[in-house]
Structure formats: C-alpha cells, structure tokens
Amino acid sequence: MSSYPYPMLDKPSMIWSRQTDKSKDIKVHEWIETAGEAEPNWEDYDVTILGVPLSKSSISTSAASENPEAMRQAWKAFSTYNLDEEIDLAQLKAIDLGNVKQHVTNIEYTHQQIQDAMVAMRTNHPHTLPISMGGDHSITAMLVKGWKQAHPNENIGILQLDTHFDLRDPKLIGPANGTPIRNLIESETIQGNHVHNIGLHGFFNAKELKDFADKAGLHYTTMKQARKKGISNAINYALHQLEEEVDTIYLTVDMDVLDIVHGPAAPAATPGGMYSEELFEAVQIAGQHIKVKAMDIVCLDPRKDVGEQSVKSAVHTMLSFLTGYCKR
Amino acid sequence: MSSYPYPMLDKPSMIWSRQTDKSKDIKVHEWIETAGEAEPNWEDYDVTILGVPLSKSSISTSAASENPEAMRQAWKAFSTYNLDEEIDLAQLKAIDLGNVKQHVTNIEYTHQQIQDAMVAMRTNHPHTLPISMGGDHSITAMLVKGWKQAHPNENIGILQLDTHFDLRDPKLIGPANGTPIRNLIESETIQGNHVHNIGLHGFFNAKELKDFADKAGLHYTTMKQARKKGISNAINYALHQLEEEVDTIYLTVDMDVLDIVHGPAAPAATPGGMYSEELFEAVQIAGQHIKVKAMDIVCLDPRKDVGEQSVKSAVHTMLSFLTGYCKR
Amino acid sequence: MSSYPYPMLDKPSMIWSRQTDKSKDIKVHEWIETAGEAEPNWEDYDVTILGVPLSKSSISTSAASENPEAMRQAWKAFSTYNLDEEIDLAQLKAIDLGNVKQHVTNIEYTHQQIQDAMVAMRTNHPHTLPISMGGDHSITAMLVKGWKQAHPNENIGILQLDTHFDLRDPKLIGPANGTPIRNLIESETIQGNHVHNIGLHGFFNAKELKDFADKAGLHYTTMKQARKKGISNAINYALHQLEEEVDTIYLTVDMDVLDIVHGPAAPAATPGGMYSEELFEAVQIAGQHIKVKAMDIVCLDPRKDVGEQSVKSAVHTMLSFLTGYCKR
Amino acid sequence: MSSYPYPMLDKPSMIWSRQTDKSKDIKVHEWIETAGEAEPNWEDYDVTILGVPLSKSSISTSAASENPEAMRQAWKAFSTYNLDEEIDLAQLKAIDLGNVKQHVTNIEYTHQQIQDAMVAMRTNHPHTLPISMGGDHSITAMLVKGWKQAHPNENIGILQLDTHFDLRDPKLIGPANGTPIRNLIESETIQGNHVHNIGLHGFFNAKELKDFADKAGLHYTTMKQARKKGISNAINYALHQLEEEVDTIYLTVDMDVLDIVHGPAAPAATPGGMYSEELFEAVQIAGQHIKVKAMDIVCLDPRKDVGEQSVKSAVHTMLSFLTGYCKR
Amino acid sequence: MSSYPYPMLDKPSMIWSRQTDKSKDIKVHEWIETAGEAEPNWEDYDVTILGVPLSKSSISTSAASENPEAMRQAWKAFSTYNLDEEIDLAQLKAIDLGNVKQHVTNIEYTHQQIQDAMVAMRTNHPHTLPISMGGDHSITAMLVKGWKQAHPNENIGILQLDTHFDLRDPKLIGPANGTPIRNLIESETIQGNHVHNIGLHGFFNAKELKDFADKAGLHYTTMKQARKKGISNAINYALHQLEEEVDTIYLTVDMDVLDIVHGPAAPAATPGGMYSEELFEAVQIAGQHIKVKAMDIVCLDPRKDVGEQSVKSAVHTMLSFLTGYCKR
Amino acid sequence: MSSYPYPMLDKPSMIWSRQTDKSKDIKVHEWIETAGEAEPNWEDYDVTILGVPLSKSSISTSAASENPEAMRQAWKAFSTYNLDEEIDLAQLKAIDLGNVKQHVTNIEYTHQQIQDAMVAMRTNHPHTLPISMGGDHSITAMLVKGWKQAHPNENIGILQLDTHFDLRDPKLIGPANGTPIRNLIESETIQGNHVHNIGLHGFFNAKELKDFADKAGLHYTTMKQARKKGISNAINYALHQLEEEVDTIYLTVDMDVLDIVHGPAAPAATPGGMYSEELFEAVQIAGQHIKVKAMDIVCLDPRKDVGEQSVKSAVHTMLSFLTGYCKR
Numbered sequence A, B, C, D, E, F: 001m002s003s004y005p006y007p008m009l010d011k012p013s014m015i016w017s018r019q020t021d022k023s024k025d026i027k028v029h030e031w032i033e034t035a036g037e038a039e040p041n042w043e044d045y046d047v048t049i050l051g052v053p054l055s056k057s058s059i060s061t062s063a064a065s066e067n068p069e070a071m072r073q074a075w076k077a078f079s080t081y082n083l084d085e086e087i088d089l090a091q092l093k094a095i096d097l098g099n100v101k102q103h104v105t106n107i108e109y110t111h112q113q114i115q116d117a118m119v120a121m122r123t124n125h126p127h128t129l130p131i132s133m134g135g136d137h138s139i140t141a142m143l144v145k146g147w148k149q150a151h152p153n154e155n156i157g158i159l160q161l162d163t164h165f166d167l168r169d170p171k172l173i174g175p176a177n178g179t180p181i182r183n184l185i186e187s188e189t190i191q192g193n194h195v196h197n198i199g200l201h202g203f204f205n206a207k208e209l210k211d212f213a214d215k216a217g218l219h220y221t222t223m224k225q226a227r228k229k230g231i232s233n234a235i236n237y238a239l240h241q242l243e244e245e246v247d248t249i250y251l252t253v254d255m256d257v258l259d260i261v262h263g264p265a266a267p268a269a270t271p272g273g274m275y276s277e278e279l280f281e282a283v284q285i286a287g288q289h290i291k292v293k294a295m296d297i298v299c300l301d302p303r304k305d306v307g308e309q310s311v312k313s314a315v316h317t318m319l320s321f322l323t324g325y326c327k328r
Helices: A064-077 A107-124 A138-150 A180-186 A207-216 A223-229 A231-245 A276-288 A309-327 B064-077 B107-124 B138-150 B180-186 B207-216 B223-229 B231-243 B276-288 B309-327 C064-077 C107-124 C138-150 C180-186 C207-216 C223-229 C231-243 C276-288 C309-326 D064-077 D107-124 D138-150 D180-186 D207-216 D223-229 D231-245 D276-288 D309-326 E064-077 E107-124 E138-150 E180-186 E207-216 E223-229 E231-243 E276-288 E309-326 F064-077 F107-124 F138-150 F180-186 F207-216 F223-229 F231-243 F276-288 F309-327
Strands: A047-052 A094-100 A129-134 A156-161 A195-200 A219-222 A248-254 A292-298 B047-052 B094-100 B129-134 B156-161 B195-200 B219-222 B248-254 B292-298 C047-052 C094-100 C129-134 C156-161 C195-200 C219-222 C248-254 C292-298 D047-052 D094-100 D129-134 D156-161 D195-200 D219-222 D248-254 D292-298 E047-052 E094-100 E129-134 E156-161 E195-200 E219-222 E248-254 E292-298 F047-052 F094-100 F129-134 F156-161 F195-200 F219-222 F248-254 F292-298
Touching: A047 A064, A047 A107, A064 A129, A064 A292, A064 A309, A094 A107, A107 A129, A107 A138, A129 A138, A129 A309, A138 A156, A138 A180, A138 A248, A138 A292, A156 A180, A156 A231, A156 A276, A180 A195, A195 A223, A195 A231, A219 A223, A219 A231, A223 A231, A231 A248, A231 A276, A248 A276, A276 A292, A276 A309, A292 A309, B047 B064, B047 B107, B064 B129, B064 B292, B064 B309, B094 B107, B107 B129, B107 B138, B129 B138, B129 B309, B138 B156, B138 B180, B138 B248, B138 B292, B156 B180, B156 B231, B156 B276, B180 B195, B195 B223, B195 B231, B219 B223, B219 B231, B223 B231, B231 B248, B231 B276, B248 B276, B276 B292, B276 B309, B292 B309, C047 C064, C047 C107, C064 C129, C064 C292, C064 C309, C094 C107, C107 C129, C107 C138, C129 C138, C129 C309, C138 C156, C138 C180, C138 C248, C138 C292, C156 C180, C156 C231, C156 C276, C180 C195, C195 C223, C195 C231, C219 C223, C219 C231, C223 C231, C231 C248, C231 C276, C248 C276, C276 C292, C276 C309, C292 C309, D047 D064, D047 D107, D064 D129, D064 D292, D064 D309, D094 D107, D107 D129, D107 D138, D129 D138, D129 D309, D138 D156, D138 D180, D138 D248, D138 D292, D156 D180, D156 D231, D156 D276, D180 D195, D195 D223, D195 D231, D219 D223, D219 D231, D223 D231, D231 D248, D231 D276, D248 D276, D276 D292, D276 D309, D292 D309, E047 E064, E047 E107, E064 E129, E064 E292, E064 E309, E094 E107, E107 E129, E107 E138, E129 E138, E129 E309, E138 E156, E138 E180, E138 E248, E138 E292, E156 E180, E156 E231, E156 E276, E180 E195, E195 E223, E195 E231, E219 E223, E219 E231, E223 E231, E231 E248, E231 E276, E248 E276, E276 E292, E276 E309, E292 E309, F047 F064, F047 F107, F064 F129, F064 F292, F064 F309, F094 F107, F107 F129, F107 F138, F129 F138, F129 F309, F138 F156, F138 F180, F138 F248, F138 F292, F156 F180, F156 F231, F156 F276, F180 F195, F195 F223, F195 F231, F219 F223, F219 F231, F223 F231, F231 F248, F231 F276, F248 F276, F276 F292, F276 F309, F292 F309
Parallel strands: A047 A094, A047 A129, A129 A292, A156 A195, A156 A248, A195 A219, A248 A292, B047 B094, B047 B129, B129 B292, B156 B195, B156 B248, B195 B219, B248 B292, C047 C094, C047 C129, C129 C292, C156 C195, C156 C248, C195 C219, C248 C292, D047 D094, D047 D129, D129 D292, D156 D195, D156 D248, D195 D219, D248 D292, E047 E094, E047 E129, E129 E292, E156 E195, E156 E248, E195 E219, E248 E292, F047 F094, F047 F129, F129 F292, F156 F195, F156 F248, F195 F219, F248 F292
Antiparallel strands: none
C-alpha cells in the first residue's frame, strides 16, 4: 500500500468509517465485525447479530425489511462507550452474520430459512448471544421455534415488550405479524403461562384476544401498571416470575411499544405508549438477567421515520441490552 | 346476494371495514353507526357525534375543517375495548350524525347552523351525550349558545383544556377562534366565574388577557401547577369547583393544549404543553363526572400532522372521555 | 327521510360526495357505481373496474397495494366530461366490483384469486371492458392467464407501456413483479412476438433481458424512438402490428414508464421517461382500437407520491383510455 | 452612523438584503420600493404591486393567503436583469403597496376592501400598472369591479390563463374562488364574449359550465389547441380578438393552469397542464400588448409547494410579464 | 402619513408585525428593538442579542447558520408575558444587534470577527447581558475568548448543557464544533475545573474524551443523574460549585442536549436526552444567578426541524433564561 | 469459505450488491471497481472516478458534500447496458478512487488537496478519463488548475452547462462556488474566450456579470437559443468552436442548469431550465468528442432531493457521458 499514489484521498473503503480526528473513539460499526470469506473463529464471539429482512408477512404493507440495513447505517453514529454506566461494549466480541436470504414470493420458504438460521447459530456456537434485527413480528415465532429445535428439552419463556398481545389466529391469516405468540403456544413451542407482556395499553387489543390471553394463562403488565410501579420494578417482577418456570428467556421488543411520538417509524405505534428512555432502562435490566439468552427487535419501518428518531432508538435499545449483558 | 358471482372479491363497501381475520374484534367504525336515510330510533342512542368542519373563522389559515373526516378515518385503527380499564365502549350505542353544512363565503351563516344543530340535538334526544369534532375553537361559542337556547334556565360551566384563554375581543375580529370564551361571557351565555381553564403556560397569552380573566373571575390552573399537584387532582379540583355552581359542565378540548411534540397538528401548540397521556387521563376523569354533559375537540389541522400522531391522539381523547362516561 | 330532524347536516354518506353547488357536474365517483348487496343487472354495464391490491410480490417493498383505494379517492376530483374531446364518459355504464381478496401470507393463493376474478368477469359478462387497478406488475400475468382460461382459443397480444421488459426469470424469484411477460411466454399463454413494448430507455434493462427479448421475437419501440416518430405514430404502429396477429390486445400500463419527475410514486420510475400527457395520448389511441379489450394500471405506490401527482395521473390514464373507448 | 461601534456586524435591516459581494447586482427586493411612512411621489411609479391575502373564499381550505409574503421572500433570489431579452427591469420604477386588510370572519367586508383598493389605485395614480398577488381567484372579480367603478365607461376584457372556466354560480356558494368570471358577467361588469380563456383541458370542467360558456359567448383555447398552434400564436390570437372589442385587457393567471408537476402548490393543478416556460412565454407576450393594463396571479398555496418550485414560478411569471411591458 | 391614500392597506412594514386585534398584547419582535442607522443610547439597554450565523465549522454539514434568522421569525409568535411566573419581559430593554459578518471561504477570519464582536460588546456597554444565537458550538470558544480579552483578570466558568463533552482535539480538525471546551482549556482562557456539563448520556462520547475530562478536572452531571436528583437541584448544585471559583459564569446551551424527539433540528440530538420543559426550567434557574453574565444557544439546524418544534424551543429557552434574569 | 456454516444467509458484504436473481445483469456498482489496499494496475483503467465532498465553499449552506456518496448509492439501481444505444459501459474499465480528504475548518487546505488530486491523476495515469463528483462549483477551479499544473503547455477550454456565469469576484468572497470561471480566467489558467456556457436563462445573472463575460470574450448560448436550434446543435456548435482553439475541453455540469422541477436537489436550480433528457443528450454528444478529456458534476445537495430524482439524474448524466465516450 505504500505505493498507492493518492495520499490526499480517502479510499472508498475508508469513507464510511473514516475518523475525522485520529482519536481512539471506537464507533459501533468499527467494533462489530462482519462475516467475510474466511471462517471466523466462533469460539471468540460473545454476540452474533442477524438481520431478518422479512416484512411481506405483515398485515399492512411495511418496509420493516429495510430495518436491518437502516440500523447498520445508524449505529455508525454511536460510540461503544456507555457513559452512564462507564461500560465499554468493546469488551464483548461481536459479529454481524448478515441477513437471512429472502424469497421474493414464497413467505413460507423464507420463514423456514429464519428458523434454520437460529438452529445453525445454536448448533455452531451455542455460547454466543444472538440478537436479531427484524423484519416484522412474524419472525419471532420462527426464531423461537429454531431455538426449540436446537434445544428440545428447554422450557422457553418470552419477555415481550409490546403494545399488542400478538395473539391473532394464524389459522385465519397464516403466520403473519399479529400471530407469533399464539403460533408459539398452539404449536406447543412454549406454554402460555411462560409469556410476560409489558406495555399493553389503550384501545389496541380486541376483547377476545384478552380473553384468549387470560385463558392461556399469559402474564401481562399494562403500560399504566408498569408506570405506576416503575418500569424497573415491572421488568424485575416479570423476570422473577419467568425465571422460576423456564430455562431460557427470549426477549422480544416490538418497537410499537413506543409512544407514537417516540417511535414514529413503528407502523403500529400509538399514543399513550412507552418513552424511549423507559425502553432503554427496561432492556438494560433484562440484559443483566442470566436466563435472558436471545433478543430481537421488530416492526420498525425506516421509511416512516422522522429524522432517524426511531432507528436510532432501535440501535440504542440493542446497545442498552448489551450494556446490561456486560453487567452480568 | 347469494347470486353475486364474485366470491373472490371484497365489495367496495367492505374494503374499508373488512376484517382481516374473522375475529370478534370490533373496531370503532364498526361500532359507531352512521345516520342514513331511515329515521333512527333516537331513544336507543347514548352518544351522538357531530362533525363541525369550520375553520375559515381561524385567525391564521387552518385546515381544521378536515379534522372530522380525518378522525373518522383514524378511528378505524382503534378497538372499542379499553384494556387498561377493562371496559368495552360497545356497551354504549353511538351514532355519527354527519357534518354541519358549511357556506363557502358566509361564516355567520355557518355559525348559525352550528348553533341550530345543538338546539336540534337537545330537542330531539336530550338524553344523549353530544360530542363535537371541530373545526376551530369558534364553534364552541356556537355550540354552548345552542345548549343555552335549548335549556335557557341552566347554568352552564366550561371546563377548558387549553394553552390559551381564548378571551380575545370579538368586537375587533368577529367571532373568531381566539374569542369563544369572551364571546360566551359577553353574550351572557355563561358567567366568567363558571369557567375553569387547565393548561395555560409560557409566553402565549397577553398580560391584558390575564387581566381580563382575573376581572371576569375565571378560574385557571396553569400547566406547571397542574403537574405539581397531579393532573388528576387538578381536574378533580376544577370539577368540584364547577359542580357547586352550575347545572351542566361543557368540556372543551383545544388540542393546542398538547406540547408541540405531542400535538404537531395543532397549529397553536407550543413547547412546554401537556403530554398526550396526561390529556387522556384528564378527559377520562371528566367523563366520569355526572354533570359533564357535552364535549368538543377543536383546533387540529390534519395537514400539519406527523404520521397521524395528533389525529390519533384526538380519537384517543374522545374514547378516553367515553371510557370515563361508561364508569359513571 | 322527511322526518330526519337535522336539516342543517350533511349525513355521513353525503360528506364525501356532497356537491358544493347543486350543479349538474358529475364527478367520477358519482358516475361509477359500486357493487352492493343486490345483484347488478350485468347486461347494462359497459365497463367493470377491479382493484387488485397485491404488492407483496414486488422485489422491493412496495405499497402499490394501496393504489386501488388511492385512485378511488383521487377520482372524486375528476368530472366525467372530457373538454378536449367533448366527450362525456357518463355515456358509459361502469361498475366498481371491489378488490380481489388477499391472503396475508400466501401469495400463490392470492395470485389464483386474481386469475379466478378475470375468469369470472369473462364468464359472467363477457361484453364488458375490464379495467384492473394494481397492485404490482405480477398481477398482469394472472389476469391474462384468466382471460386465456376463459377464452382458450383466442390469441392474446400485449401492448405494454413500460420502462422495463419485465422478462426476469420466474424460476429464480417466483412470479414476482419483474417477471410477468416471461411468465406468460413460458407458460405459453401468449407468444413472444405478440408483445409490443413502448417506453424502454436508458440503463434499466440488463443486456441479457434484451437478448431474451430478441430471441423471443418481442417487438419494442424505445422511448427515444417513440418521441422521434411521435407518440401517436408509435402507438398506432404497434396496434397495427398486433391486430394482424391476435384476437385480443391487452393493454398494460406500468406507471414506471413515466419520467421520475412525472411519476414520483412509481418506485421504479427513472429519469428520461415518458411525460404524463404523452401517456394520456397513448392510452386514448389504444382505447379507440376495437381489439383492445382489457387494460391494467400497475406499480404505483401512493406512499411515495408527491402531492397526489402520480395517483391523479393514473386516474387520468384510465379516463383517457375510456375517452378513446367512447370514440370507437 | 459613523459612530456605530460594530464594524463586524450586519445590522438587522441589512441581513435579508445583504450583498455577499459588493457587486452591482440588483435583486428584485432591492429594486421594488416599499411604501413607508412618507408619501411617495406617485408620479414617478410605473408599477404598483398589491398583496391580496384572501383565501377564506376558497371552496377547499387554501393557504393562498400566504402567497403574497411567500412571493416577496422568493423574489430576493431574482436579479432584475433578464438575460434572455437583455432587459433590465430596474428601468421601471415599482412600489409594493402592501396588503389589503383582512377581516377575520367577514369575507364580504374583505371583498369590499379589495374593490376599494383597485378604485384607489386607479384614482390616485391611473398611469401605473397594477399587479395583484392573490389570494384565491375570488379576488379577480373584486379587482375588475374596482377597475369598472373607477372607469365606468371602459369595456374590460379578460385574458385568463386557467385550467378552469371559473363559471360556477355565486348564487349557490357566494363569490367564491370558482365563480369570478360568472360573477363579472352576471353583474354586467364585463360581457361574456370579452373573455378569452387559454389552458382548459382534461376532466376538470363540468359539461354544464362549458354550455354556460358557449351560451355566454366566451372564447377559449384548450391546452391541446394552444400547444398545437404554439403558445405564442394562441396568446397573440386571443389578444387580437380582444383588442378589437375592449378598451382594457385584464390578465388573470390562475396558477393551476400549470401542470401539477410544474405547479405543485396550486391546489387545483392537474396532470396535462401548462409547463412553466410556456407560461412565462405567454405572459411576456401579453405584457407587450398596449391594452393589457392590469394583471393578477392567484390560487397558489405556498404550504403545498415542493422546494419553492411554484412560488418561484409565480415570481418569474410576474417578472416575465414586466419584461414584456418593458418591450412595449 | 395622513395623506397616504390607502386606508384599506397594511403597508409592507406592517405586514409581519400587524396586530390582528388592537390589543395591548406585545409580541417579542415588537419588544426587542433592532439596531438601525441612528446610534442607540447604550446606557438604556439591559440585553443585547447577537446573531452568529456560522456553521461551516461543523464536522458534518449543518445549516445552523440559518438559526438566528429562524429564531427571529419564530419569536413573533411569543408574547413577552410569562404567565407561569407573572413576569413581563418587556420590563427589560433589549436590542438586536444583528449578525456577525461572515466570510464565505475563510472560517478563521469569521472566528476573529466573532471574538471581536464580544470584545466590542464588553467595551461599549459592559453592563448589558449578551445573548448569542449560533451557529454551531465552535462560536462559544470565540465568544468566551472575546470576554476574556475584554476582562483579562476575570476567572470564567462554563455551565454547559450538552449531550457531548465537546473536548475533541482542535489540533486535528481545527476549531470545529466538537472542540470548543478543549480549545478554551488548552488556550488557557478557562480552567478545566471551571466547567460543569449537565446532560451527558448514552453512547455519544468516546472513552478517551471522558478520560480527558477527568484529567482536566471537569465537572459533569449525566442526564440520568440530573433526573434522579431533579433538574433544578442539579443546576443549583452546579451553580454553587462554580460561584465559589469564578467571577463570571457563561451559560452555553447546545440544543442537542434535547432528546431527539424534542429537538429534531439539532443534528446531533439523540434518544435519551433532555425534554424541553426540563431545559426551560434549567435555564430559568441559571438566569436567576447573579454571576451568570452571558448565554448562547447553538447547534440548531432549522432545515431539519419538524414544524418549528425545535426553533420554538430555542426561543422559549432564551425567554425562560430572561425570565430568570428578571427574577434576580 | 466452503466451511461457512450459514448457507441461508447473505453475508454483510453481499447485502448491498446481492443479485435477486442470478442473471448476468451487471449493475454499475458491480462494474466500477473500488481502490483497495493493493496497488491497482493503472495501465488497465479507462476511467477514474473521484469524489470531492466539499461544499463549505458555497455561498449558501449546501450539503453537496454528501453528493459523492449519494451517487454511489444511487448507481446501484443502474445497469451498465444502455438500451438506447446498445452499448455496454462494462467494456470500459473504471475505478472509484475514493474522496479527496477534507479539512474541517480550513477550506484553502482542502482546495489544495483537490488540485493535488488532479495533478496526481494526470501524473500517475494520464491516459485515463477523470470524472469528478462534487461538491460545489468551487472545485472546478481547483481541478482545472491541477490539470494545467500537470500539463502547463495545454490550452484548456471549458464547456459549461450552467444556469449561471459563475463569474463572481473571488477577491470579494474568496474562491467560492460563484467564482470558478472568473478564478480560472484571472489566474490565467484559461482564457475567457475558451469558455462556452450553455443554459443561461432568466433573471439569475447580474447585468455586470454579463458585461464581464462579454468583455472577457466568453461564449454562451442561452437556454432559449439552445432550444430554438436544438440541444444537439447547440452542443456541437460549441464543441466545434472550442476544438479550434484548445487542446483539451473540460466539461463541467452544474446541476442547477436543470429546471427546478427536474433538479430539485440543485439549490440554485430555477424555473425555465433544462430538462433531464436534454442534459443527457448534451453530455452524450460531449462524451463523443475526442478533445473532451475530463468532466465534473457539481452543486447537487441530496438533502434537498425529492425521491432521489436529482441524484439519479446526476448518475444518468455521468453514464450518458460515458456512453458517448464509448462511441468515440
């Protein structure tokens, strides 16, 4: 390279990642490695990041398929150092595996690929923490099924941050984005009483879905209840409840849990929801819990965003979760 | 209909309201009936909803005239079931009467139509609760005058959620959107000391308007005071005060009471205002009060909205008020 | 109705369609009837309009699924009277059949419904002219297959206004929006030399697709060639060529044929394309031709529109085509 | 001023108009004088510019009221020198009179003020050329009535560039923005056969309006006809026709004559309309004609603009007209 | 003026400032005088306002240069009367000095002009309170250096509301917007332990910058800590700490301290930041402190704003600070 | 790689460039190589592409600095095959060198880097065609000076497509974006009569600049003249004129030559300008000329774009120019 005759240029490969000053500031995209041609040494990695760009399974049209790439662009503006906690995420070794391949017209096929991806992650390097960037909420059912396939004897619990139950009937609309929790219960991947939903509120869940939830034994803390007792208490309570019953807690964050003002890119966000700093606090606490072994972030359509507010919140959510993980 | 040869089609009439699954989920537009050709049986209805698409009376250009239709579109995304309170609004029978007719160039004529509409509602079915969707705040003066015309012996109180006093002088600018409270006082429709305004704050009311308010005996709780004592306490205090003095409390919600971040479509919203969940709490409490007999929502210009945030908040405000009504 | 006690109101059913003056101005939504509960007298109708809200079959995320409803809203601003031609479309009897039912997660199933819808139209009332509002371009393959199923002995030609060949390989990506013409050729629904594409230009078709086109005997006139000889001459030339060979000419308008400035809502529109008045002229000429028996308009995503420019152009395209039809 | 101790500051009065270089480049806002406290010497002025910020008279909500101020801001980006014609508008002496006062709730009163303003202009300095910036098209009726009041013996002709006839019935909707030409004819301010409309096209005028036009003897050249014969020929033909019959030709430019792509801020612009350079050519020719003695530009809502495209076109239209005026 | 023949017009000079009613409501633009040709009587002024439209010094492209003019436009919507505190700012005499002159291509030259402007203010009328509207944060270094040049014997402290330390190294990137605090420390204008930063949070400061801060003795209260102890307590604590050590406290508000939802126009705002009413409270308290003698507001790019939310917050911030000043 | 255990994933490096089908379609980003660590074999390359992300030198704030990266993203949607001309650009070997390094606060330094980059290109591989993506128009002066420095004996001519002369005085504002042509003439890099500008029109050049141009002997064809004689004739005429006089013709395309409707992202685009297909035709002809040896595209601010219309036009401009180059 010494012979490259352009000292005054930033090469293309340097443009995105170029440091304007030569400080030791590490940005997130400089920390997270990306899977390339050579076989990584899987032993070394603490965290794997997976893009799942599927949103054809959404009831309404959604470009949540563009979220993984949007998050990758947005995290270039984040340092690895969390000033509040004085924790540097760079102590973890993380790798971005890329995106699950998508079939243009066969959703079922894509769903199977997603499940296979989780099986492969659990098989190839079961010690790593998988973080999945959706895509819509239908992917959660596939990812959890993949986990179950890899670990058939585990009891899996779900900690769900969501404005909705996601208990619509897949028999009527297929495995769409309103159905994952019911899908998991009815396929006996999980038990209804191993789910705890935090964030339900307002006029956004049919009475019959609540009745289904009650009958299935689901636990839930509404947004109002969570605020009354404090977000951290609500999360800790849910974690305590789940840890008694299950081996693994899967954390799924539907970004529509955010108030519509805080998550404008979540197509189903509503007034009266969670604020972003409440969400960051919630996932950091979850990240600290020993049984929380996987996480996903779903239902964010970057085309609906206002000035990257929501996508940056999604990245912050991921990093806050990892901050908790470092504190274990 | 059995002979309709298109089993694979949704007819036009079904497109908007189609259920993607056949669940018993009732959306608000499926619950609120719409006045058609046949004479409704007025005895049956608990609630009437009236659109008042007038905003030519605004000091600055406003498309608040488009709000009634925007709210009707937006409420298709709301269920009737309030999960927080475990109340189903479908227990009420509600009918959308349509919109007050508008004259293109004669505002005075339109104002008279609005007043007449309230007189007709109070005459035809005085047991129902009228909810009016503005339009700008000038309509409140006409609606309250209509109530007074129908019930000349009642003392009417006003519970006003607003960033402004709305005490500008109609002698100078006509019955415009800055004037309704003064209009009502000076026309002796109401007494100044029967008004309680909650939400005033910042630099958005002239000193002379405050002086007028004080001289007229108006009550008010600023936003800062309301937050200090708690929104629910502030509302309850105002209701207690009014219930001593008046027969009927008319609730008027100027959406510019919202912080500009929470109500971007309210042209006069400002920083430092109310948050949407505070507004929902406030109107739910008001809805529970036996003397609160009418409500309007005004000054929302859907063209200024950001991703339907404000219009959805307006719908939520109406539904939260009705939740309170169910709890009476 | 004489007893309805609200003379000052527009009922909900009147709000959208209300005439601000009582003129005899007929707007398009007042002319096109909508299929309701009662069985229409199919004998009477000249034109049927079908919504095909499928865009999950698009290679990139598209909300072209929202186009049928967007066109229905937009045509409320159009009169039936074409001043340029002194033709009133109201001389035709037209009915909006509604939308083809959509499965949330099974694209193949929806595709079959689309084909069935065309079969039903050709069976129930073969004398009417079907106009289909997409959806993405994948629907054209299904609609033409439906026609072929209903009329197995007909030779069908395609007049395609498009920036692209749409000859990508369905074996690789399924019957997606880049594949319909190849799909039709390879399924032997049509012959390659019965296709004439007008509007190709620039850097938006791979060399191998042109080679496929040439081998399959497709005809095409590039945008530059069409402008050089005049749009009307180009269309007339293509129609003459096709009328020699086929029984039925199916006109398919991919709105991305428009220059990106004229069709901002067509996700694949590019610089260097057709101007809207050129498109109107083209389809009006096609509409006059006796063998042009069906038409569709596809690949318009209303969420990408700028001030309804593109959706209004889509409506104008449909109406210009019908103007030609009246001139037969 | 020599004692002002801030050599490093631009004073507030200089910020908007500051020259970044000290060139002799004269921008339009530096050329057009503004009426201040002192009495101008009316003898000196060739052109008066009047803002008419009324759009409450529009059938649909419009912020065309904001257009005069938007044009004043936008013309700061224009030089007075027309390179194409090598003409410097600075040879004319022009003054901006300000805006007609608006009543908030009484449209009739405002309309009278507009008429009075034209009477005052024709009385105070009848040698100047008045240019009015609307506001909506209702103002044209008032301005022409004012002219007629000041010059009762003149025959006034109208050269109208418009997508619409503007012949709706003021008896039904008052003197609104769809009615000015009919208003003028029915009030006998002008004769129907003294109107020539250029730019009509498509599906945007009811058949009955055309019938009214024909019966009233209106002249019109459709957009298609104008393009076929050439815009300049169409304008010259119309001017020749009018000059035979009338003393004064009033030019009114409804910006919705522009294609929706070229005039996105004109709420009623449609596909298939005039391009901006065609409009500039048309008004420049009109400006050269000795009998064209007044001009207005109406129906532009700056809130609907895309990057100031339309407002800049409106300014260019005014300047092109004045270029023609200089060439007399 | 009595002879001006247009009683029905608002003159241009009156358009922006016109009172729609003739109330005594004083808007901020009517209160703040603007420096004109005549020498002001500097003795009379309590407050000077300075525009510093420089943002070429930003690491990323920013139009913060347009902020001073945007704030001037926005404050026309604010009254001088603060209802919460019952304080009328009109009791202060304030003058807008205009903007510091900008060189198009020489940032160093412009920086010197900024420093000179502060020197001139401190020399010409040292009793007044200077408020500077940036521009980006690089200007703070120049303004404080100007203060130091005028008052070489003073110890200056900095109260900084900011999401960032602004301690990047000017040796690497010049005196850019990430560097002002380090610039001031390294130039020995101030001491590191005379800085107190409130609002740091999340993943937006490199570890090495925190290390630099700690080594330099900077004080800081993170956003989380400030919320935990209460904003007012946090500010008071910082003020107490600084008042022990310094003669003058310079308050600098980087608008990116706001949560991205509350300050969308601050290019570097992030999720998890301060809410606008917290900022108003903070600066009001600072304004009350006898040693706070200057203030700036920086890093707001009006082109990124959503409905003027951020610019209005910037104005409110300035007015809240002055409210505190009145309470001294 | 055979051991990479994720057959169902697209690796990060494949996400952007992934082929949805396995066709031989080559997209532009797959054709243009990017300079990496290893020394390229410069002999092989026909074309070098250089990003020049400088826009701090703009008179008004511009994010034209973001244009090189925006063009790189946008060209992923273009094939290398030009259907109109049946030319595949892949016959050329092209390399993207990256971006000229930028100093944050020292524009002069950055300007020198730009000049040095051109010198290096001319020195290292003088046989290649350099294409530069600005940045603002100030860069043209530096690039041409670099050429002159490398080839001191050449006469350089400028073919400029522009709405403006760019003859403002660098002595007053430094080497800013309004000055490059004057800068080049006054530095005696070129002669005034070796410049031919096509596209000037309207009210956007001061009289004194035209006088300067005439005095300096500049050639120019206004937009109106060019349309009258035909764009291709105008370009050919200019090329003929220049080829007589100079050794090298440098083509500079200021994107503001486009009509504001066709180039919304060019901050200085105006109504009445060039249409995009006219621009493509112009540069293709220029590309064919043997003496045209370099090209730049400047003054496009992607933040102002509408749906990528302008950035896509910029890419198309570059590819059309290369199409011409292939036809030599």
